Amino acid sequence: MYDEVALSGRIMNESYSQSIPVDPAIQERQWVHRCRVGDEVALTNLIARHRNRLIRTATNLLRDRYEAEDVAQESFLKAFREIAKLRDDRAFSGYLYRICVRLCMDRLRLKRAELVEFDCAQPHEGGTVENRVLIEKLLAQLPAELRATLVLREMEQLSYEEVAEFMHVPIGTVRSRLHTARERFRKLWLEAMAE
Amino acid sequence: MSVRLFGCKKYRKLSAEASDRELTVRESRFLDKHSAVCPRCVDEVAESSMALNMLRAATLDATAEPAFEQKVLRQYRVNNVRASIRYWSPALAGAGIACIALFAAFALLGRPSMLQRDHKVLDQTRRVDIPNRALPSLVLPDNARFIQ
Numbered sequence: 001m002y003d004e005v006a007l008s009g010r011i012m013n014e015s016y017s018q019s020i021p022v023d024p025a026i027q028e029r030q031w032v033h034r035c036r037v038g039d040e041v042a043l044t045n046l047i048a049r050h051r052n053r054l055i056r057t058a059t060n061l062l063r064d065r066y067e068a069e070d071v072a073q074e075s076f077l078k079a080f081r082e083i084a085k086l087r088d089d090r091a092f093s094g095y096l097y098r099i100c101v102r103l104c105m106d107r108l109r110l111k112r113a114e115l116v117e118f119d120c121a122q123p124h125e126g127g128t129v130e131n132r133v134l135i136e137k138l139l140a141q142l143p144a145e146l147r148a149t150l151v152l153r154e155m156e157q158l159s160y161e162e163v164a165e166f167m168h169v170p171i172g173t174v175r176s177r178l179h180t181a182r183e184r185f186r187k188l189w190l191e192a193m194a195e
Numbered sequence: 196m197s198v199r200l201f202g203c204k205k206y207r208k209l210s211a212e213a214s215d216r217e218l219t220v221r222e223s224r225f226l227d228k229h230s231a232v233c234p235r236c237v238d239e240v241a242e243s244s245m246a247l248n249m250l251r252a253a254t255l256d257a258t259a260e261p262a263f264e265q266k267v268l269r270q271y272r273v274n275n276v277r278a279s280i281r282y283w284s285p286a287l288a289g290a291g292i293a294c295i296a297l298f299a300a301f302a303l304l305g306r307p308s309m310l311q312r313d314h315k316v317l318d319q320t321r322r323v324d325i326p327n328r329a330l331p332s333l334v335l336p337d338n339a340r341f342i343q
Contacts (some may be wrong), residue, residue, distance in 0.1 A: 043265050043267075047264045051259040055258065056256060056257050060254060060255055069259070069263070072263075073263075073270065076271075079271055080299070116325055131253055134249070139250075150250070154247055154251055155251060155253075155254040156254075171247060180209060182243060183207075186246045189242070189245075190246075195209075
């Protein structure tokens with residue numbers, strides 16, 4: 001029952017045999033409130049609501065599906081463990097994605113810019129194989145902050161405000177970083193094409 | 196001075212922002228004028244556009260595995276137990292030490308032989324001769340018997 005409510009955002013009213021639409025934002029606020037006291041059903045609902053988007057974002061940032069799942073799991077656990085730091089229940093979504101982006105950037109900083117080998121075990125998504133390998137190679141050469149800004153804006157199609165919120169920086173910084181990232185990416189792409 | 200010399204940076208910036216927001220009429224006119232006189236800028240913008248299109252085409256659309264929630268919930272419970280153990284372990288350690296101390300104290304009290312005493316064991320006693328003192332005599336009946 002809770003999964004249905006989580007995905008559809010509607011409550012079945014048995015007496016009237018009609019579904020009552022529930023505002024997903026209000027629903028989420030209630031779940032966050034119950035999470036603070038350790039309600040596992042509320043935890044499960046929040047995970048069900050955000051898991052796919054979180055894993056998608058982490059996958060595009062890290063370019064590794066399995067590592068992205070680890071980061072997503074870690075993000076949820078950290079968000080629930082430190083939920084007392086969240087002042088407003090409405091801001092849970094931004095809080096969760098902020099943790100995810102920060103964890104992804106920490107992992108990116110640890111990685112060295114080296115040639116990424118194509119993993120045959122991963123599904124063939126994201127265009128042709130050559131395109132994907134090339135893009136991963138180019139992204140690996142960008143600094144973590146520029147890479148994250150570029151991926152969140154171009155791949156995840158987030159607005160400037162959302163990128164600023166997830167990266168916890170002002171909008172002006174996002175604009176500046178995006179401009180620099182695009183310029184650097186273009187130059188790297190030209191060098192790769194010239195090879 | 197021509198637009199070509201000083202407008203390249205502004206042209207590239209506005210071209211990039213054109214995909215993010217709606218440009219004003221003045222900005223659009225500037226782009227049109229500059230692109231007419233600066234083919235290098237037009238080429239750079241085209242290259243940038245191609246590179247970003249390739250980037251967008253490489254977007255991965257991953258979804259969570261079915262058991263993802265159970266995995267997170269399981270780890271959440273394990274973390275809670277660990278946190279609880281870490282919280283209570285100093286108190287438990289103190290209680291354990293107190294129990295051991297009490298047990299040792301009771302054990303010591305329950306073994307009198309371990310305590311030092313003033314008297315000695317019988318076979319170690321020393322006979323003291325008392326000079327010039329008459330010892331009391333014990334008068335026994337003629338038919339006295341000693342039961343062993």
